[in-house]
Amino acid sequence: MAAGSTYTPIATATASGSQPTITFSSISGSYTDLVLIYSAKDGTAGAEGNILISFNSDSGSNYSWTNLYGNGSAAGSTRLTNQTSIYAYCAGNTSSLEAGTFQVMNYSNTTTYKSTLNRGNVASTAVVARAGLWRSTSAITRMDLTSSSGNFASGSTFTLYGIQAA
């Protein structure tokens, strides 16, 4: 079996407090999976927020996601279809920065639609897992991360890693 070191940082962005969108562009196709690790809150009034993630500047209704949550008193599940982005769970403006991950598998292949997994948390409110879909066979070369309301809070960080399979 071949073995090689991987899980490589591609880029990191830290929000200044005045940015509604963070963009990772010119993403190399040399990895197998992408992993976004974030510590963030957006401008949404309240404890919970969302990072709206789109690929390759596609603003069409080509995204969907299935949501599983536990909020301390119940577990539930929701789904949104034909959306203009996939939502990754993060903190709103009354919470502290909250960490999460967003995984994009086989992002550079041109034969399958792109599937994603998100794990997010807001300590005061809920723990969340989401499976997402972008209905495109295009290789992903750009990710736009947009605050669901207002700007990302100052100090929010977003690091994109590449994982290369043998």
Add this chain to the structure above:
Amino acid sequence: MWWARLLNVISGLLGNGVAASTTSYESIATVTVGSPQSAITFSSIPSTYKHLQIRGIARSTRAASGSYVKIQANSDTGNNYANHGLYGTGSAAGAYAVTTTDHAGEAYITASSDLASTFGISVWDILDYTNTSKYKTVRALTGADVNGTNGQVRFASGVWLSTSAITTVTLTDGNGANFDQYSTFALYGIKG
């Protein structure tokens, strides 16, 4: 970069996957399905890591909506496993538990009746796989969205009731179908 490694550690603590540093996560092997096949096996797994991670996309040839991947160790097909899951269907959350069964976990994948070109994805962690003094546990974050009424997101965990070091991992379709073309699984090792 210390902050990048800190974020990795935070990710691991949150259950998103075993924390990895940029120097301790290594690719071991990858299998991509060319024509439908019933099983994917990683054998002769080196014992030089602390944990294993399997990342994959898969679609089943099952003539239905949805299927699942089951995981077995060291070619043990006996009822020496148990597993649990928590899942969301898009309209409700549910849970399951299976004991005295032949596999350690169930990752959700798409199948032939689902939207074309969609694949279920999963990230499995196999913890302390070479330890010969305890049973082996696995966990997974898995799911698939198909822009419709089917699809699922799931937390899965399981145990193999054996103290043997794991040297082989086998993935099969839990409904006895095949993995469809373009299904891909990659095995990684994480140093301790």
